[in-house]
Amino acid sequence: MRRAVLLLFVFICLSALASAATETVGDMTVELSLLPSETPTAGKMAILAFETTNTDYEITHIEGLLDIYTAQGTLLKEDFELHSHGDQYSMSYKFPEPGVYRLALTVLPAEDYNGPKFEPITVEFSLDVQESNEGSSNLVWIIAGGAAVLVLLVLVFGIIKKDKNENKI
Numbered sequence: 376m377r378r379a380v381l382l383l384f385v386f387i388c389l390s391a392l393a394s395a396a397t398e399t400v401g402d403m404t405v406e407l408s409l410l411p412s413e414t415p416t417a418g419k420m421a422i423l424a425f426e427t428t429n430t431d432y433e434i435t436h437i438e439g440l441l442d443i444y445t446a447q448g449t450l451l452k453e454d455f456e457l458h459s460h461g462d463q464y465s466m467s468y469k470f471p472e473p474g475v476y477r478l479a480l481t482v483l484p485a486e487d488y489n490g491p492k493f494e495p496i497t498v499e500f501s502l503d504v505q506e507s508n509e510g511s512s513n514l515v516w517i518i519a520g521g522a523a524v525l526v527l528l529v530l531v532f533g534i535i536k537k538d539k540n541e542n543k544i
Contacts, residue, residue: 398498402430405482405498415504417473424465425457427482429493434462436485441466446475459485473506 396407408424415421423441427434439457444450451471457464457480470476483495 396500398500400496400498403434403482403493403496404428404430405480405496407478407480407500409502415470415502416507417470417504418507420467420469422465422467423478424463425480426463427459428462432491435459435490436488437462437464438483438485439464440481440483442479443468444477444479446477451476470502470504473504476502476504478502 398405398407404427406426406428408426409415410422410424425439427437427439437459439459441452441455441457442450443452443455452468455466457466478500479497480500481495481497484490484493
């Protein structure tokens with residue numbers, strides 16, 4: 376019981392940290408999730424995680440080529456190769472400055488892809504990168520961490536108290 380409560384708590388915390396954007400082309404859907412926060416910050420590492428799904432069949436062993444552009448159209452990263460783990464792939468990237476970025480991801484079957492054949496697709500995502508604000512960012516993490524510890528302590532002590540009361544009977 377304790378493990379289940381702890382796992383549920385960790386899942387809720389991680390879910391709150393990630394955000395997602397979805398684009399669909401034909402019968403394929405590509406989802407972009409961002410970690411560690413909903414809005415990436417300039418100068419800090421962000422994890423861009425992509426997941427590709429199909430309504431008709433399971434997709435495995437795919438590859439992606441990612442291009443990253445500034446709002447002005449300057450190409451920052453060209454044909455960055457993403458190799459899948461099943462239907463997912465990810466990369467770390469540090470956006471150099473605040474502003475709007477365009478991510479263009481081309482999804483294609485890998486050489487060893489054995490599933491139903493599909494034509495490569497390209498999806499685009501727009502990403503707003505915020506200016507770094509160290510002081511307030513740290514305060515938010517401190518408050519969130521304190522709240523998480525408080526909730527965890529209440530849950531743990533509630534379970535311990537319940538176990539002691541059950542053992543008395």
